[in-house]
Amino acid sequence: MGKLVLYGVEASPPVRACKLTLDALGLQYEYKLVNLLAGEQMNKEYLLKNPQHTVPMLEDDGKCIWDSHAIMAYLVRKYGKNDELYPKDYHKRAMVDQRLHFESGVLFQGCVRNIAFPLFKHNQTEVPRTKIDAIYEAYDFLESFLGLKQTYLCGNNLTIADYSMVSSVSSLLGLAPIEQQRYPKLSAWLDRMEKLPDYQSNNGNGAQMLIDMLSAKITKIV
Amino acid sequence: MGKITLYGVDASPPVRACKLTLAALGLPYDFVVVNLMEREHLSEAYLKKNPQHTVPMLEDDGACIWDSHAIICYLVSKYAKDDSLYPKDLLKRAVVDQRLYFESGVVFTNALRSITAPIFMHGIKVVPKERIQAITEVYDFLETFLKDNDYIAGDHLTIADFSVVSTVTSLPVFLEIDAAKYVKLTAWIKRLEKLPYYSENSVGVQQFFGLIKNLGITVEA
Numbered sequence: 001m002g003k004l005v006l007y008g009v010e011a012s013p014p015v016r017a018c019k020l021t022l023d024a025l026g027l028q029y030e031y032k033l034v035n036l037l038a039g040e041q042m043n044k045e046y047l048l049k050n051p052q053h054t055v056p057m058l059e060d061d062g063k064c065i066w067d068s069h070a071i072m073a074y075l076v077r078k079y080g081k082n083d084e085l086y087p088k089d090y091h092k093r094a095m096v097d098q099r100l101h102f103e104s105g106v107l108f109q110g111c112v113r114n115i116a117f118p119l120f121k122h123n124q125t126e127v128p129r130t131k132i133d134a135i136y137e138a139y140d141f142l143e144s145f146l147g148l149k150q151t152y153l154c155g156n157n158l159t160i161a162d163y164s165m166v167s168s169v170s171s172l173l174g175l176a177p178i179e180q181q182r183y184p185k186l187s188a189w190l191d192r193m194e195k196l197p198d199y200q201s202n203n204g205n206g207a208q209m210l211i212d213m214l215s216a217k218i219t220k221i222v
Numbered sequence: 223m224g225k226i227t228l229y230g231v232d233a234s235p236p237v238r239a240c241k242l243t244l245a246a247l248g249l250p251y252d253f254v255v256v257n258l259m260e261r262e263h264l265s266e267a268y269l270k271k272n273p274q275h276t277v278p279m280l281e282d283d284g285a286c287i288w289d290s291h292a293i294i295c296y297l298v299s300k301y302a303k304d305d306s307l308y309p310k311d312l313l314k315r316a317v318v319d320q321r322l323y324f325e326s327g328v329v330f331t332n333a334l335r336s337i338t339a340p341i342f343m344h345g346i347k348v349v350p351k352e353r354i355q356a357i358t359e360v361y362d363f364l365e366t367f368l369k370d371n372d373y374i375a376g377d378h379l380t381i382a383d384f385s386v387v388s389t390v391t392s393l394p395v396f397l398e399i400d401a402a403k404y405v406k407l408t409a410w411i412k413r414l415e416k417l418p419y420y421s422e423n424s425v426g427v428q429q430f431f432g433l434i435k436n437l438g439i440t441v442e443a
Binding site: 051052063065066067069070071073074077078090091093094095097098100101102104105106108109110113114118141144145 | 273274283285287288289291292293295296299300312313315316317319320322323324326327328330331332335336352363366367369
């Protein structure tokens, strides 16, 4: 097996989704920090590997892959002992894919990046209330995706959809706490995810970092 | 093979990505129009099948699948004679996947829906400057992705082309694609226009343009 390198920062939700997956697969990897606020992702070397200049990026034996969802799918396909984390059955996989694209679009772009980017890049420290409402709309959807008797997002088995979703959801709790009464299933799912082995080091600590960064910089919800 | 049913409207880019894929695979299907203006996607029957109440939605073999990217991956995996539209090679697949997630995140959510949601849901008539910047960002990235490739994910047609072209050909109603600046992007669109089934996209693009123009939408100066 060649060398695995994960490029990223702790605060980044998609980086943490990859960390959760690498850990679940029992994979050893080198972690290389890319200081986003210092613009390291715009270095010539990094751009050659990833012209979208985002994190996370995975290097496997010198080959570069980016986008957390693509990385997670690749890792399970290549290194998973079985297909539980990303089922090969077409219908089951379609459900995981839908959850992953929901995270990519509605949650990460629509909620996380839509607040974080103007805040950190353009100093827009006043956040429109509509952007907070959008988080609750996403939570409403997640509550509906979680069936009455199901343990995880796609059924009773953990999949990479859970890792992807929890990385973003956990980062938004400062702006939009999840009340158990309002979101009984989502709240129970989050508790379950937090109890995963090594959750704190793979996701929890980084999520708290992002929560703190957001709360330190946001001055007002308008 | 059971009956395939696609639910949607032609104006919707992700619906068109599915129509392009179904046509490429030569698959017959029923098309059921879901009148979004009449809130048909919010009916109890639709919500039971798709709690995210979006289009497109696919019914096949008794199951309901939604999100265009999930649908097109499913269709190719299940019905294609070979894997060229969604390569099984892990690294090639990872590139197609990245392009698909780029579409659902950066292109559809950040560039298109961030403009259309306020228009269709809140009657907004003016597109803010930063939303135009988000479209420029998309065109810039796609030009880069196409630097050494004839197709969006490499040297041949894949479902990533269907997914990206459906949205990218819808964005020019807000910001035209400068052919002098975006040489590769323009050439790629022309290349796809030559596909025998390209009308599965072009008809809907015209409908989408018509919708926006009829609403009298302008862009912040």
